[in-house]
Amino acid sequence: MESLSSTTLEAIQxxxxxxxxxWSLIGISFSTTFKAILxxxxxAFILGYLLSSTRFPGRWALISLFNSLLSxxxxxxxxxxxxxxxxxxxxxxxxxxxxxxxMVLGQIALAFPVLVAMSLASFKAADQRVWETARTLGAxxxxxxxxxxxxxxxxxxxxxxxxxxxIISEVGCSMMVGGNILNHTRNIPTAxxxxxxxxxxxxxxxxxxxxxxxxLGLNICITYLHRRSEASA
Amino acid sequence: xxxxxNQPVSWGAHARHKSLLNTLLVCFxxxxxxxxLHADTLRLATTTSTANSGLLDAILPEFQRQSGIEVxxxxxxTGAALRLGRDGDVDVLLVHAPKAEQAFINSxxxxxxxxxxxxxxxxxxxxxxxxxxRGLKEAGEALRHIxxxxxxxISRGDDSGTHKKEKLLWQQIQxxxxxxxxxxxxxxxxxxxxxxxxTNGYTLIDRGTWLAYSSKVDLDVLVEGDxxxxxxxxxxxxxxxxxxxxxxxxxxxxxxxxxxxPTQQLIANFRINNKALFVPSANTAVAATQVAE
Numbered sequence: 001m002e003s004l005s006s007t008t009l010e011a012i013q014x015x016x017x018x019x020x021x022x023w024s025l026i027g028i029s030f031s032t033t034f035k036a037i038l039x040x041x042x043x044a045f046i047l048g049y050l051l052s053s054t055r056f057p058g059r060w061a062l063i064s065l066f067n068s069l070l071s072x073x074x075x076x077x078x079x080x081x082x083x084x085x086x087x088x089x090x091x092x093x094x095x096x097x098x099x100x101x102x103m104v105l106g107q108i109a110l111a112f113p114v115l116v117a118m119s120l121a122s123f124k125a126a127d128q129r130v131w132e133t134a135r136t137l138g139a140x141x142x143x144x145x146x147x148x149x150x151x152x153x154x155x156x157x158x159x160x161x162x163x164x165x166x167i168i169s170e171v172g173c174s175m176m177v178g179g180n181i182l183n184h185t186r187n188i189p190t191a192x193x194x195x196x197x198x199x200x201x202x203x204x205x206x207x208x209x210x211x212x213x214x215x216l217g218l219n220i221c222i223t224y225l226h227r228r229s230e231a232s233a
Numbered sequence: 234x235x236x237x238x239n240q241p242v243s244w245g246a247h248a249r250h251k252s253l254l255n256t257l258l259v260c261f262x263x264x265x266x267x268x269x270l271h272a273d274t275l276r277l278a279t280t281t282s283t284a285n286s287g288l289l290d291a292i293l294p295e296f297q298r299q300s301g302i303e304v305x306x307x308x309x310x311t312g313a314a315l316r317l318g319r320d321g322d323v324d325v326l327l328v329h330a331p332k333a334e335q336a337f338i339n340s341x342x343x344x345x346x347x348x349x350x351x352x353x354x355x356x357x358x359x360x361x362x363x364x365x366x367r368g369l370k371e372a373g374e375a376l377r378h379i380x381x382x383x384x385x386x387i388s389r390g391d392d393s394g395t396h397k398k399e400k401l402l403w404q405q406i407q408x409x410x411x412x413x414x415x416x417x418x419x420x421x422x423x424x425x426x427x428x429x430x431x432t433n434g435y436t437l438i439d440r441g442t443w444l445a446y447s448s449k450v451d452l453d454v455l456v457e458g459d460x461x462x463x464x465x466x467x468x469x470x471x472x473x474x475x476x477x478x479x480x481x482x483x484x485x486x487x488x489x490x491x492x493x494x495p496t497q498q499l500i501a502n503f504r505i506n507n508k509a510l511f512v513p514s515a516n517t518a519v520a521a522t523q524v525a526e
Contacts, residue, residue, distance in 0.1 A: 087321035087476060097322050098276065098307060179307040197424040198285055199449040 011206035029187035036107035048119030069113035075172035098179035106173035111163035118159035154229035275483040278323040281421035284308035286441040310393025321476035325484035330394035350511040356456040358435035373406040383414040385434035390417025441510040
């Protein structure tokens, strides 16, 4: 096997040479993740808010449910979705299995609990007076909610970034419901799995580098947001 | 189906919320339509051996150029591929497990099974050859040696065509492989080859994958040429009655294209290190008789 350094060098060359196939699957990775977060976030935040501000029977059960869903294995989500979306399954008529949409659905299912649990923590820590003041000043509930979101923007952004971290790197669900089809459903993690099985390590490393750089960038963002929220508090 | 889409509907009546909701729905529908608008695509479930060896990359662009149909390749083991065909999740199959294929046709899941090409299986292992099988003429004999010596053997263990063939070989010599020397990897061919390489084990492998990967591993071909190791590939269409709305036209076009003279020539010309990986068989009677087994 080639040495790690020469393979890494080859990987960097591959990235810089603008290899179309490589960049296509990087694009797929980010587009599915972006769509999933975009779709999951509004409902998750509203649910997180409701769980923090209202009291109803079963509330604690629901909260523990979302907390345990945080650690549900991605392959289990993949399996369930596969069974649902297969042509012989209950949602087979939608013809979604092995499409990018199926991957987005899987990622929504994975991101949703993270967004709910982390936004719930944020809403709990929020100053109740924000909501009350806004309401007293005559804001309709949605406007008061918007104000609250604005107040909590750093914590909520951190929730989005954590959800991103959960789904950008998952291979189990994407592989099962996406099928790893070149230029359509092959994303970074499934490609790394494939290239490694083919013994082609340089492309795997190149893709790993992209993920690492993104993780680094996001971590810097999180730290920055934390410092901002501390400063503003 | 997913709460993120349904929940906001009952929520805000305010215009700004509506526009946000609309944007989200449009986003979702766009990604949804994306998959439906590509009517001219054909889903091919095939084995890791045809995809990972590079054969499909070499020949499929020609099909797309001629027919305008884009082929989506889903590379899995033959067992999984047949299952995808049975469930109507793909349009056409290219697989290599004659007995399972026959059962698939007999159960009414597929039709128009046509032989496309063949290569052969070989048994590879460490150059030191602890079970002393180098040069044996019969694959069964070689497996018997391996079992007696309890030499490490890596099985695909994934119900692929190669795994089915391996199980058949064990069955024929009436040995039930068991013990710490017999390891079921549950992975594709390339991965199993690497595991064999790292653990100095023996394994059964199709020649196509072997030729494509052999430069990356430190193993030798030890047993080859046994007629038992014949490995034919067939294309199968999915039953039109069970799933009327699959791309059957595309599947038929693909099948006919695969067995056409120019494509058969393309398959014959596909080489790695100047060695042919597959032998086209659509136009020979030899393959047809041997497929019957």
